[in-house]
Amino acid sequence: MNFWLQVYNLGVDEKTHKPSATFEFDIVNIATNKPVVQKMESTDTMGNVGEQVTLQKSIASANLQPGTYRIEIKVNDNISKQTIDPSATFAVE
DSSP states (O other), rough: OOOEEEEEOOOOOTTTBOOOOEEEEEETTTTTTTEEEEEETHHHHSSSSSSOEEEEEEOOOOOOOEEEEEEEEEETTTTTTTEEEEEEEEEEE
């Protein structure tokens, strides 16, 4: 299973000319309301990033039991102090 999200207009540090943001990924089993996958990334560990970042992840669907899940992505912009948290529901059959 692949998913991606484009994040625009990240704040840029005036000294380093780089953004500073964290990205939290959670896949939650809707039936139990418990996370089954949790990952976190930071612009500090990513390569060449700017005001726009494309997040791209792959997860083996074999690791997920049949059921309905919600993917939650939380983006924290450490410079502008803004947060977004989009989510989407999907099913594994």
